[in-house]
Amino acid sequence: MLDLISRGAAETRTDLARQTGMARSTVAQRVDALIGFGLVEETEPGESTGGRPPRLLRLNTAHNCVLGVDLGATHCRVALLDIGGKPLASCETPIQITQGPHEVLAHVDARMHELLTRANRPLESVKAIGIGVPGPVEFATGRPVNPPIMPGWHEYPIPDFFTSRYNVEVLVDNDVNVLALGERRFAYPGSAHLLFVKIGTGIGCGIVADGRLHRGAQGSAGDIGHIRVPDAPHAVCRCGNTGCLEAVAGGAALAARLSAAGTPARTGHDVVTLVNQGDAAALRLVREGGRVIGDVLAGLVNFFNPEAIVVGGVMAQVHEPLLAGMREVIYQRSLPLATHRLTVVPSRSGEEGGSLGAGRLAIDHILAPDYINRALSTGQGAA
Amino acid sequence: MLDLISRGAAETRTDLARQTGMARSTVAQRVDALIGFGLVEETEPGESTGGRPPRLLRLNTAHNCVLGVDLGATHCRVALLDIGGKPLASCETPIQITQGPHEVLAHVDARMHELLTRANRPLESVKAIGIGVPGPVEFATGRPVNPPIMPGWHEYPIPDFFTSRYNVEVLVDNDVNVLALGERRFAYPGSAHLLFVKIGTGIGCGIVADGRLHRGAQGSAGDIGHIRVPDAPHAVCRCGNTGCLEAVAGGAALAARLSAAGTPARTGHDVVTLVNQGDAAALRLVREGGRVIGDVLAGLVNFFNPEAIVVGGVMAQVHEPLLAGMREVIYQRSLPLATHRLTVVPSRSGEEGGSLGAGRLAIDHILAPDYINRALSTGQGAA
Structure with a gap:
């Protein structure tokens, strides 16, 4: 009931009875309880349309x-x-x-x-x-x-x-889950299935399945930074394994590769600065990083079939080459049915x-x- | 309410009121409606414990x-x-x-x-x-x-x-989703997050997330047979791409490789027969196929963090070498937190x-x- 009221899908007691299939007396009892508890308020409508106009329900935003x-x-x-x-x-x-x-x-x-x-x-x-x-x-x-x-x-x-x-109750979660939830609620309210991919020093993913965060059995779902990518047996990762996605395509990894090739860079921020200054090697590296991430995401698109992949984190500041590389591989490697309406976009919710x-x-x-x-x-x- | 009754979690109207937080009058009204509709019945308890014993609620299984x-x-x-x-x-x-x-x-x-x-x-x-x-x-x-x-x-x-x-209403779904649901309900009722991997001619996956089937945006979720695997650029797949999981490790692909190596085999069934007859090449190939599937599943374990991976399909008839190969790679490549309580097991629900x-x-x-x-x-x- 509260969900219907908060989404504006039910504005009156009659709406609620119709949409929930509950008896009017049950609805009245529950609404009175919500009003008594202070979460909902009932207002007079702006103008009369003849007869007794129905009173409108809405969340009590002034006190909550x-x-x-x-x-x-x-x-x-x-x-x-x-x-x-x-x-x-x-x-x-x-x-x-x-x-x-x-x-x-x-x-x-x-x-x-x-x-x-x-x-x-x-x-x-x-x-x-x-x-x-x-x-x-x-x-x-x-x-x-x-x-x-x-x-x-x-x-x-x-x-x-x-x-x-x-x-009051306090809910604590990792930053990527929180970003996924915010992006979904504020930028993609109609998307039931969304992946938020944060590309910073490391790489992580927040998963929205059927409108809710999917945290998995131990709460570690979305930890895609350590998925193995092909052809990178020498990329040593901080997790102790080799060939992990973030050891190849994370911001720190890209910076290290630029440094090794003679362009000093220490962090993902440095790589972003170089790309913005028009450094060709940095640009090429970011696009290539996008392809490597795209290869992993292509598999996840087949597996999870999301409606949207939203990309955030420091590296998303250079989203043109990054997303170009990602899209290239996703559209080549994922199934047509799964990519047909898929959007791969930079985060809209900002800082x-x-x-x-x-x-x-x-x-x-x-x-x-x-x-x-x-x-x-x-x-x-x-x- | 019906879910509480069906799981045996609420046996009386009092239980229902306590567990749902609904008023007793509301519970009474809903229970009467469910009884009137014929989905629930209310019985006398077997013996009195002094005072008026409560009447027990249960699903009306005789008429539904x-x-x-x-x-x-x-x-x-x-x-x-x-x-x-x-x-x-x-x-x-x-x-x-x-x-x-x-x-x-x-x-x-x-x-x-x-x-x-x-x-x-x-x-x-x-x-x-x-x-x-x-x-x-x-x-x-x-x-x-x-x-x-x-x-x-x-x-x-x-x-x-x-x-x-x-x-009546008729629900139609693909076989792998239905298998995942059956396995979860009958063999792993306590598992909220489960993957059912069917390995036959092709390879598919049914996904149970938070106790419910995850079908994805277009209903194509779980189509893991066409995820690209490393080092197989020459494996041509029926989907028109190359290097797909099922073109390397599906039953038909294993049969084709056995044939090419001189042991006639046409289908996954033939490979199973050869393994059961003690053919060393077939056994080696099945285990190697398990490793390739394990490489894909290792990534999905990081991403999805399931409690159980259940393996079915024709090839699961030789689950010992197959699962040995899969486990080998999953436990090597997935994150410790995600594998710590993960079970990788053959299907229990049978034919x-x-x-x-x-x-x-x-x-x-x-x-x-x-x-x-x-x-x-x-x-x-x-x-």
Whole structure:
């Protein structure tokens, strides 16, 4: 019901009864409970059309909001959104993720308070918090698991830091999942099946299946950076294997190959700068990297049959040669039925994609039947 | 609610209210509707424990059943199941799928009537029909799409053949999806994420994500037979590309390589026979084929993070060397977190896997909220 209301698919109690097939009395009872709980409000329509006009239902966005946090190696972005998904305020500040959880999360907490003050919303209006971090996370507990670039964060229970201060649930996921969710909700709301491929120093993928994040059995789904690519037995990867995708086509790998060929470059950022300066070797290398990534994605297109592949991360700043290489191989190697309506495009959500996606993770949690049922049953118990 | 009842997770109205968080009056109303509609029944418990014992809810299996059909190139298996998933009767008969839809479906219809008679169930007790066919299908309409081994079936609306005779919904899917569903429901009920890999003449994969079939944007998900494998630029595939997985490691490809090396073999069946006779070249080839398939699956394990990979199809009859080759590469090339609890096993559902899976497709359709809401709203309208 809440999903129908939030999507604008049902505006009245009559709509809800028709669309859910539930009896009008059941709908009335549930709607009253949602209104009592404060998640939904019922308004008078703007003008009468003769007879008694129906009262319209909508999410109570004035009293319910969420916070979305995007933590990177050196940046912190926080966004305040109402539960309709509308951004109310946001900020970006530099951090060093290596300073560890206490210092970084205290910084995040201070930014959250600033945003609430700026948007004039009380602390109690925050109903959930979503956080994306640059490393693997056990989603059920919100603890990072051996995150390579986050020393001191292994098994740190991130939600605990906030639950005591905000008394709400805190959802923590890796940055690529959060980006996939944000991109899907804000740029491709009609896409049920989408892959978000982040190409930075490493390469990762966020998977949206049937409109929801697919995390897999251990939460490691989407870790495509270590899929073996052909003809690269000498590319040594930080994971201890050889021939991994990111050891051949990640930003750091491209930089190393440019350096070896006589053009100094240390990071993916350096490669992007060189391409933008018109360096032919860098351009060729990025396009060739796109082909190697395309070879892996071609297999995943056959396997998963997505509607869209969205490319983000530092290297997507030079998306023309990169995506040209990717498309070349995908359209050559994937099945016609699977590529026929497939789009391979650069990310549209931009720098705020991470914080908005993290906010969306929180909103989806609030609007899910489990949360509502739990909340309503508690509310009814108290009434 | 129906899902809780069917899984035995809720046995009384009180259980349902507790587990769904719905008000007792709402639960009562919905349960009465389900009983009125005939899908659920309420019984007296076996013995009193003092006070008034609660009445127990269960699926009305006596009056509700489904038919599951597994069509292969040369076989037809039909199973009658009650909506609890219990097989009531089944049969297997030879057919030639190349005889086209009219002849083959008339044969299926006759077998269905025989099973109903044998199990003493009236035609009206059949609530849905599930059918698996050996080729690609547009699931929404139940029409095969350019099925390579089914001449005359392209775009034939299979459901129409049965809806006029049975007045129920008919679900049609490809054989691998149906096998995946059957294997998951009957052998791995606790697995949310499972891949069923069928290795016969070709190679295909059924994907269960979060307990449900993942069909992808165009319904072509799982078509892994045409993923490119390394070092096989000369393997020409029936799809028009080169280096495809099934052109290297499918049953027909292995047979062709054995023949070329001097051991006559025409099909995957011949290769199985040779392995069972102790032919060393055939054994070596099957294991090597397993490694090639394992290389593709290693990438899919990183991407999808399944709990189980189940191997079926003709070649699974020699699963020892085949799975040894597959495991060798998967455990070498996939990420430790993703392989840590992964099982790679031969199919357990056996020859009846297809018809039971097709039956399960029908049951899942009946027990889904959409079906119930539609049915109840129609029922209420009529009352």
